[in-house]
Amino acid sequence: MIKTVETPRPSRPAFLGELFEVLTERGRRLLGRRGAGAATEAPDLCELGEALLSRRGEASGVAIAQGLLAAFEDADEATRLAFLQNLADRFGPDPAAVRAALEAVQRDPEDGRAIEALHDAAEPRRQELFRRLNLAPGGTAALVRMREELLRHLKGNPPLRRVDGDFAHLFASWFNRGFLVLRHIDWNTPASILEKIIRYEAVHAIQNWDDLRNRLQPTDRRCYGFFHPQLVDEPLIFVEVALTEEIPDNVAGLLDLDRQPIEAERASTAVFYSISNTQRGLAGVSFGNFLIKQVVEELKAELPNIRTFVTLSPVPGFAAWLAQQRKDAMSELIDADQRLAFAVLDDPDWHKDPAVAESLRAPLLAAAAAYFLRARDGKGRVVDPVARFHLGNGARLERLNFLGDVSANGLKQSHGLMVNYLYDLDRIEANHEAFAERSAIAASDSVKRALPASNP
């Protein structure tokens, strides 16, 4: 079927770029007018914030917004931090309004309208400030960067947490899945986007452009990302997919530059072997769950032969957890035989001697099963963060892969262990509910059977 021939890709960024220039110039002029004698003096960020929330802000919102954002980005770090602090202190809810609204509620605690008026009055003023800053061309991206900076200062600064909460609230609305666009990323994608894939890949680093092409161009490789209309050149999250004939048990085979691709139509299995978020400033806004599920739908529609959807995932918390168990003589999660066997792990080359490696297989997989099915962290949660993500999505722990990743990093974080999580759309909802409500972990029989006999 025919497709419109002239996809005009690059134009949007170009367009915004131009617009930005036009408006910024005007923004500068406007601001300069006030700066008067001291053209070189930096504008006061809080003053600009107040201006943006004032009457003037209604008339000249776009210009003031971009003035403030530009001034923030030009400022030195101390000034920026001071502004973030001011967001917490000076741009909270209006105390007088809150007081009045509270009194109304106290007069009639059952009055729905009063409660909702209280809700409005208690909205921190910075929420409206952020909405107005978003008027500026490029405003959304600038606000995401502003929060990224905020996150670096969060530790030990409780007031900033409130600012962060407002960012998170607004971003959850603005980056609602309904506003995201799924795009196929391939070798025809502009280089300006592809270089970001290289930069942001967080799971299995992309060495260079040949490595990248090897993940995008072959017939049995796919990559999808979510994009937001306001951040055109930036995937928010992306997933790399391999189409295979069976569930893979190691990653080296998938990334091999010399492997022979298969035809997509022959594949029975789609393997999500890397998922990377790209925007720290969007921390806490969840995309991965939606991305995986939509890609499953896409692939099912395109390639009806694919019936199995799994990940090939790292186990980043395993080695640290195991070290702890070995130190903790009282641990019930590993037994004496295992302790003995694990001694060889202290030799970094243990995996190179097939006999040694083989002797570790059973005890290590047993420990891994306990790690997933039995161990809990201080908050009572599954220890492994990747497991929490996939199990929380409703996936099932399908298989433990001994020596699935023998890279230095793989050995260090998980003694080479990798796992597959299975996405079975018909069971996702039940799995998710059981996990969320009862911490019940969906696992295949093979995983369950791997538990040590002492602790079934």
Added chain:
Amino acid sequence: MIKTVETPRPSRPAFLGELFEVLTERGRRLLGRRGAGAATEAPDLCELGEALLSRRGEASGVAIAQGLLAAFEDADEATRLAFLQNLADRFGPDPAAVRAALEAVQRDPEDGRAIEALHDAAEPRRQELFRRLNLAPGGTAALVRMREELLRHLKGNPPLRRVDGDFAHLFASWFNRGFLVLRHIDWNTPASILEKIIRYEAVHAIQNWDDLRNRLQPTDRRCYGFFHPQLVDEPLIFVEVALTEEIPDNVAGLLDLDRQPIEAERASTAVFYSISNTQRGLAGVSFGNFLIKQVVEELKAELPNIRTFVTLSPVPGFAAWLAQQRKDAMSELIDADQRLAFAVLDDPDWHKDPAVAESLRAPLLAAAAAYFLRARDGKGRVVDPVARFHLGNGARLERLNFLGDVSANGLKQSHGLMVNYLYDLDRIEANHEAFAERSAIAASDSVKRALPASNP
């Protein structure tokens, strides 16, 4: 199957269309599973709403959201109204949470964190419901339609006003100017969009496609609209512009199918002669102000010779107001001579006799000046709604045009009067502030001079 995401216009709807089908089918299956024996029974909308806000909603949000939206659109009117009512009654703030948060504030009224926790607790649950409904493909458009329906039931139904307030709050965020895209609409625009321009034009009705072409294709005509990425085929607002050599004083000349276009480079003046909002469901979300100002920037950049930006605007409240003054013997806004002169207005053909018309020019313009500069409505506001819009944007009332619109509608609503509002970017901010704070009306000397001598 996925399609090149930004294959620009036609494909995206197609893409969403396909996706919608895929997901809806799944949504139906999911929902059907619960409906069990009674496949034909309509799902309960409130139950679906609760499901969407529950654990299940986290796992199957997209499917439940589209299930609910589809069921709402399929339901009969009574069912839909009942659901809207339920949004008010059952999806307000969680009372227990509000109570607890209130107590915390009462313990320490200065605790910023407690106040912000109260803000969160007092958020009506329907806000989160709307955000989750927006997960569905086409969800934004469906919510806009839902509010359009709500607006029809608002009168005499105060609880629904609270629901409306939440819609307005969310839409203001989602349709923030930062998320809108300005597009030139011309004769190369897809017919599917152009037919909406015909349908939505609210000021000077477009008779047919020839009339439309006459407003888009000539070198001295422009049309711009704001679009939102989620409503691809729908302009949210659009403005029609004529490029001229002087400020026009009547609309017939602009719309004349036989007029001779001029070269755009020769124009000194851009005339905004029609601005139309298209989505009733977005009532109260303000676009016009931004649209006019951005179009001014665009035109300045493209055609530096254009230095005057004016409207040619109707005066929809004038005739009714004048009738009132004539009835009100005590009115000080018209004098005895004017009263006498206005008698001929009762003859619908008065404007056809040049002598009669001429005799009315001065008294009518004097009354018009008073209408704008002196008259106020019950709330102390300028009477004319179009004037409130442009003066509120910071424009200046520039000229009164006697017999500027002799169409039946023009005569009926304003005895043929039209006016020009001038957008001078350097004065917009000051005008806006003066108008907002002191109801001060920016008007040219010629308008001021038109005031009756008795009431200068």
Added chain:
Amino acid sequence: MIKTVETPRPSRPAFLGELFEVLTERGRRLLGRRGAGAATEAPDLCELGEALLSRRGEASGVAIAQGLLAAFEDADEATRLAFLQNLADRFGPDPAAVRAALEAVQRDPEDGRAIEALHDAAEPRRQELFRRLNLAPGGTAALVRMREELLRHLKGNPPLRRVDGDFAHLFASWFNRGFLVLRHIDWNTPASILEKIIRYEAVHAIQNWDDLRNRLQPTDRRCYGFFHPQLVDEPLIFVEVALTEEIPDNVAGLLDLDRQPIEAERASTAVFYSISNTQRGLAGVSFGNFLIKQVVEELKAELPNIRTFVTLSPVPGFAAWLAQQRKDAMSELIDADQRLAFAVLDDPDWHKDPAVAESLRAPLLAAAAAYFLRARDGKGRVVDPVARFHLGNGARLERLNFLGDVSANGLKQSHGLMVNYLYDLDRIEANHEAFAERSAIAASDSVKRALPASNP
């Protein structure tokens, strides 16, 4: 400046438009420089042609080419005709070169190289001239228009035929099917293209935009056109298709504005009910054959349920032919009973009386069968031009439809007769060869059976 960010289509013309301006200005300057004192004097077209073929033409080809084309279009009709005549007389083969090449061939008539050198020498100089004119932006379109003008003067002007032959030769190469792009034309297509569909539709006139939408937007309607990269806004040919559940026998049902569309997936049959060429200047360059066959392939790929591909075609030569037979008392193609029956045809309202109409069915269809299967024109060809086109493409005459088109035109040209031609890809080649070599006409049994008993 804004450019219709995602309106994709217009960009190409816009681009060429700009370029054209830039270059034309330069072209004018260049030409003006020569024009010296007489800036207002029109440049001599032949002189420009010689310049373009000269050394200067190598350096400044683009500018001279557009200068010549602009001057041609600005010239009055007599000047243009004179130039066309000069193309015949002064831009033929170079006589000296031909003479030399001929002598070489005569020295050795077997020398392949000499023969090919003769081929080169005998090439009319206007071919190279046309190729160089094509350097100008918009050159291809200008040459197509030039030939369109030439065609109007062809009659009685044999030398111009040679010019026409060169145009035809070059256009066949430039508009090779390999350079054409098939595009789906639908309600999302730019209005600037759609208005050309309205203008060019040659078979069943499109009344207005509602009629057009009715042919494009319903799920069971399609329209496809061939476009050439150099004529972006102009379909070269387009076909309108209806998707139906059975082979239709009349056109009114297809064009009915009130009919109920079916889902495309339910259709078993694709009906090509209108094919229109748009560019007179491309007369003789054949597109229709390729268009139909490619659309068949497209539809088969998109809608596998469609297995029957037919036309619903007019029979433009039938009424005139039948009138001749009736006049010709000796005609063996109609018999005495038929003659008698045909008398009622002289009443223009014959078809309104069911009994009368029914009495004509058999004799008229018998005559129609003879018209297709027996009658031949002076050159021994099938009489009907539409039949020659489809039979030449390899289609089969499938069915005769009595009163298939009761519009005034349909009654006038064919007494309401319409026919279906069937495109069966597996038989096209054999049918085409048989028709081309032996004038053998592929027809269904039902058509053959309709032949009068007297002439089976």
Added chain:
Amino acid sequence: MIKTVETPRPSRPAFLGELFEVLTERGRRLLGRRGAGAATEAPDLCELGEALLSRRGEASGVAIAQGLLAAFEDADEATRLAFLQNLADRFGPDPAAVRAALEAVQRDPEDGRAIEALHDAAEPRRQELFRRLNLAPGGTAALVRMREELLRHLKGNPPLRRVDGDFAHLFASWFNRGFLVLRHIDWNTPASILEKIIRYEAVHAIQNWDDLRNRLQPTDRRCYGFFHPQLVDEPLIFVEVALTEEIPDNVAGLLDLDRQPIEAERASTAVFYSISNTQRGLAGVSFGNFLIKQVVEELKAELPNIRTFVTLSPVPGFAAWLAQQRKDAMSELIDADQRLAFAVLDDPDWHKDPAVAESLRAPLLAAAAAYFLRARDGKGRVVDPVARFHLGNGARLERLNFLGDVSANGLKQSHGLMVNYLYDLDRIEANHEAFAERSAIAASDSVKRALPASNP
């Protein structure tokens, strides 16, 4: 400014790709049907060629064309060469037709029509064959590859030259500048095109993607290419441009990864420092001339401050020529002092010693001036091929740059010499004519002054 106007990126290739599959399958089926018992036997290429020129070819042209092209590409080298040979021997002009046409001309040597009929008769049949092969999707590209192969066999095979002439003739028509599209190539261009820029860069090799980005992304770098609608992913030729504040005298500074870019608006000079053709199969079809001139126009329109357009060019023939002069004791183009000075050239490190290098500056530049202004090759032409290209385009030899390229290759081919050619649009035509007609070389005074005193 150009923006990849029709960057038709993914959609067109995808489209053609799909189509190709559909049709090829059909093509194979068609061909297989004839192959009968021997499905595995390769089809006879000449037979397919004859079929394509026959009646069958009219009906099934697309399928046969792609069958022939696929079979050619699948065949072994000997089979392919045999087919090329057959194109020369069996697909020349039809001898009988030529004979008849010759006789007609001999009867009346003045008969224009007869001469043009002779032209037609003498057209080699392979021209029509190529036109019909072009019907196949991807046909143009396949024919370009076929000629690329032919070119490798040309040496010592005169009959193949005739085939090559026909390719050249058709390609000149199909790749007429009017059908080419200029596109800006930048960092937003698809990687699939960018990797071809890396592969095809012929002047200053691109080391890797960082080097590429350094030539595309900075504000003061541009790259433009000509594309043909039928070869969407393949630039036919591209030019790399640096925007600078003065005419550069060495290439290392331009390619330096660490240099500081300037703003484009500050540049006064555009430097074409690399032009690369990409398609060997299009040898002899001239693009470079048009490309440079159009890029000059584009840059003038976009950046009016740029007034100087120059190249920074290699001098590939200089070292070899100088070696010859040094061997030839009789050469008048270098004098005794120069001979003496040139002795140090035999030390490959001569340029590293500033004193030695400085001693060579004057004699080497004098020799260079003589090389350009005095020396001629056996055919009386300027010796340097790059000089022939730019001087032939009408450029002027502007400056000789001593040690402009000290890379190994630069030293080897030209003892480090680089030159600038100046494109002054107002003088191009005159320069071109003088060069073409009188071999007069446009050179700046500084170049002329560099001639040795002995030979001014």
